[in-house]
Amino acid sequence: MSxxxxxxxxxxxxxxxRxxxxxxxxxxxxxxxxxEVDHVVPVALGGAExxxxxxxxxxxxxxxxxxARLHMPAARTPMRTRDREVCADGVVRMVPRSREW
Incomplete structure (x- = not known):
């Protein structure tokens, strides 16, 4: 069955x-x-439908x-566009990454 x-x-x-x-x-x-629901072992590779x-x-x-693979391919690491900054009061904030080196 397709x-x-x-x-x-x-x-x-x-x-x-269910x-x-x-x-x-x-x-x-x-x-x-x-x-969605995924077949852990794909039907194309003999998994139970x-x-x-x-x-x-x-x-x-x-x-x-x-x-139709047994394992998911590794994800690409997304480019970080923000850095963490710890403020004096201990709060961690995400700030835009500086373009200045």
Missing amino acids: AQARTSTRRWRALRA ILAASDVCHLCGLPGAD WDPVNLAPAHGGCNRRKG
Whole structure:
């Protein structure tokens, strides 16, 4: 069964709702707000299509980045545009990175 045909079935929608109701933390990046369900072992690599043990919550972007692989590729480190500054009162503030060297 194709992914498009699977995701349009009542059975898939119920299973997806059950997985997302249990947790909304993306198993790929660890952040909350997952809105899709990922096959931990992709169906293309022999993973169980309907087994809840093989399904986990994921963000759409994380899920697409992982694709039909067992592991998600390493993320690029974002460029830092701000530095931390500790003020006299002990408060840590994020300040724009200085362009002066």
